[in-house]
Amino acid sequence: MKFEIHLKEGIDDLVFGSSIEDIINKIGSPTDAEEMGEDIDYPTTVLHYDELGLNLFFDNNGYNKLSCIDMDSSEATLFGEKIIGLPPRKVEELMIKNNLFNETKEKEDWGELRISFEDYSVDFYFIDEKLVSITFGK
Secondary structure, three states: OOOOEEOEEEEEOOOOOHHHHHHHHHHOOOOOEEEOOOOOOOEEEEEEEEOEEEEEEEEEOOOOOEEEEEEEEOOOOEEEEOOOOOOHHOOOOOHHHOOOOOOOEEEEOOOOEEEEEHHHHHEEEEEOOEEEEEEEEE
């Protein structure tokens, strides 16, 4: 895998809307799988691929389709640039350079800085001024 992030689409050939079976056929069995939110309106299945630095979220709305990706792989690239480890300002500059604006920033209760670009369904999480993970959806 190249780990190229395509906002609102997926990474490489793992595209939003893919089934759990499609994903397993492409990248193999997950390290772990879990069911979340059985008691809420939108339960979710999460496939964890620890060795790839990927967590794949599937909406359990009867179709089990890929809807969100969380990744912390050091190989993650966005717009052709490796991003894990970058400081917030470099990520902001990369987004602006690619005409993505309207960010919001928030310090999470557990200490991470989150920079979000809601129009593009992407959140960047920073600890000690370094990007540690990116979460994005369709």
